[in-house]
Amino acid sequence: MNRIAKIGLFFLVIGVGGVAYILVAVDQFDRQATYEVTVIMDDAMGLTTNTRVSMAGVPVGTIRSIELENGKAKLTIAIEEGVDIFEDAVVSKQASSLLGTSVISIDPGSQGAASMGNGDTIHTVVTSGDFGGTLNAAEAAGQEMAQILKEFREELMTEAATQGIAEIIENLRQTSLATRELLDQNLKLLAGTLETIDRFATRVEGQTPDELERISVVLENAASISDRLERIIGDGEDDLAITLAELRRSAEQLSASMNRISRVSEDVQDVSGTIRSGEGTIGRIVYDDELYTRVTAITASAETIVERIVGLEAQVAFQSTYLTSAETAQSEFALRLLPRTRDRYYELGIVNAPDDVVQRTTTTTTVDGGNETVETQERARDEIRFNAQLARIFGPVTLRGGLIESTGGFGLDVRPFRQLELSGEMFDFGANDNPNLRTSGTVYPFYDPEGAYPWYWLYLTGGVDNTLNPDEREYFLGGGLRFTDEEIQGLIGLIPLGQ
Secondary structure (H helix, E strand, O other): OHHHHHHHHHHHHHHHHHEEEEHHHHHHHHHHOEEEEEEEEOOOOOOOOEEEEEEOOOEEEEEEEEEEEEEEEEEEEEEEEEOOOOOOOOOOOOOOOOOOOOEEEOOOOOOOOOOOOOOOOEEEEEEOOHHHHHHHHHHHHHHHHHHHHHHHHHHHOHHHHHHHHHHHHHHHHHHHHHHHHHHHHHHHHEEEEEEEEHHHHHHHHHOOHHHHHHHHHHHHHHHHHHHHHHHHHHOOOHHHHHHHHHHHHHHHHHHHHHHHHHHHHHHHHHHHHHHHHHOHHHHHHHHHHHHHHHHHHHHHHHHHHHHHHHEEEEEEEEEEEEEEOOOOOEEEEEEEEEEOOOOEEEEEEEEEEEOOOEEEEEEEEEOEEEEEHHHHHHHHOOOEEEEEEEEEEEOEEEEEEEEEOOOOOOOOEEEEEEEEEEEEEOOOOOOOOEEEEEEEEEEEOOOOHHHHHHOHOOOEEEEEOOOOOHHOOOEEEEEEEEEOOHHHHHHHHHHHHHH
C-alpha cells in the first residue's frame, strides 16, 4: 500500500470514529428510559432540539422538540427515569455564550409536593442573562450618552460659554501673579527675620544658664512668629497688613524682653552674692547648719506619720447571734485597727445585750408549820455594753484583754488555719455567781477582708455563753461580716496629726 492510500485510510477511520461518537453522544438519552414534560416560555431564542437539560450542573435530559403554540414556545423535554420533578419545579433559561446560545436548567422543587409524570407541564419559567436584551440595553444607553454629549457640545459652542471660560482662565492667571508677588515679599520679610534671630543667637552665647532659660521663652515667641508667617502665605493679601502689625508688636516685645533679661541678670548676680555671703533668708537656709538639722527632724517626723497612715488597716465588723434560751437576738458592732506589723490589734465595739438576770431574791415563808421557799428573778431591759480590747498576736495564738461587755476580762484565740478560729474569753468577775466563760468557734468560708465581693467578708459563729453557770448557760448561733474600710482607715491614720 502506497503512502497516499495510508493517509486516506487514516483520515477515513478518524472521520468514521468521530461521527460514531457524535451519534452515540447525541442519542444517549434516546437509548435510556425517559419520560416527557412540557415547558411553555415566551422566548426560546438560543435553544435547539437535542439541547441538553441539566439539574445542579448534571445533564438529566434533552429537548425533543420546539413548537409554536398560541404565540409562545412549547418545549418538549425528555427526562431520565429516576430523576424526580415536582409540581413546584422551576425551569431557568440562561445564556451560555456570546454567540447567543442558551441552556436549560431545572430546579426540581420541594419533595413535599406531588411528583410530575409523563405529559405534565412545568408552569414556572425564569429567563436570565438574555444576550439580546443586554445588547438592546447597551444600544439604548449609547444613544442616551450620544444625546447628552450633543447637548453639552451645543451648550459650550455658545458665545456666553466661551466668554465665561476665557474669564476663568484670566482670573487664574491674575491669581498666580498675585500669589508669586506675595510670596516674594514674604520671603524677603522672612530673610530679615532670620538675620535678626542670628544676631540674637550671637548675643545669647555669652549668657548664664538662668538667662538662657529666659531666652528660650523668647525663642518660643520667635517660633510663634514663624507660624504666623506661614499663615500669611496661606491666607493671602487680605491678612497681610494685620500680620505685619502683629510682627511689629512681636519685635517690640522681643526688644522689651531683652531689656528685662539684662536687668534680671544683674539682679541674679546681686542675689547670688548675697546668698554666698549667708545673708538674707535664703542665705541662712542654705548655710545655717542648725536650720538644716531642724528641717531634717521635721522631715523624719513627717515620714513616720505617713508610714502610720499608710500602714494602718481598719476593719469594720457587724455580728448578730441568736440566743436559744432567751429566744432573742444579740447584735454587736466592732472596729478593729491593725498596724502595719500585724503583730497586734486594737478593737472597739458596742454590744446590744438582751434582757439579762441582774438579781435573784429568795424568800422563805412558814405555812402551817412548813417552810415554803420562793425564788424571784428581776430582769433588766436591753442595754448597751462596750468592748475595748488590746491584743497581741503570736503566730496562730492571740492573747487579748480589756473591757468585754463593759466589764474587765481577757481572752485567748487559736487559729489552726485561716478559715477556722477557736476562742475562749472570761469576764464579769464581780458577779455573785462564777465569772462568765464564753467559748466559741468561728468559720470564715472565703475570708478576705479586702475582697471586692460580700461573700469574702462573711463568717459564721456559734458557742456557749456563761459556761460555768448552769442556770444561766446560753447557747448561741449566728454570723456576721468583717471587711476593710479605706475611708475609715484614712480618718484613723490622721489622728496623730491632731496631737
